[in-house]
Amino acid sequence: MSHGDAPRPPQRPLPPRSVTIRCRIDGPLVVELSPDCYDLGLSLRVTDHEGGEHPLPDDGRPLALCRCGHSARKPFCDGAHKTIPFTARQIAPSPSAPDVPSADQTPTGPLDEHKRNPP
Numbered sequence: 001m002s003h004g005d006a007p008r009p010p011q012r013p014l015p016p017r018s019v020t021i022r023c024r025i026d027g028p029l030v031v032e033l034s035p036d037c038y039d040l041g042l043s044l045r046v047t048d049h050e051g052g053e054h055p056l057p058d059d060g061r062p063l064a065l066c067r068c069g070h071s072a073r074k075p076f077c078d079g080a081h082k083t084i085p086f087t088a089r090q091i092a093p094s095p096s097a098p099d100v101p102s103a104d105q106t107p108t109g110p111l112d113e114h115k116r117n118p119p
């Protein structure tokens, strides 16, 4: 079995009025809108760094954003991640895990320092 054939974990139902970005194991970032988002008239756009809009693929598949860097149609996934040794298996921390700091205990990093003391 190649890494692209890994069994998919069971999917949880999407919370109402939500946009979920799901990190696929060894694959793209899949953007999922709860069904009621469409009823609410919400739309989804993918833009470049200048705000130019990338037309969304119209292939009927879930929107998947490349994170391996090898897609020929970036920023969207074209499946190229299956042909390279790309691994991305970060597991989200459990909310009950004792080593997960709460928001007010989160250590500061360089970005936080940059916000406090911009150049």
Ligand code: FES
Pocket (backbone or CB within 6 Å): 027, 028, 029, 065, 066, 067, 068, 069, 070, 071, 076, 077, 078, 079, 080, 081, 082
């Ligand atoms: S994640 Fe699929 S082509 Fe990059």
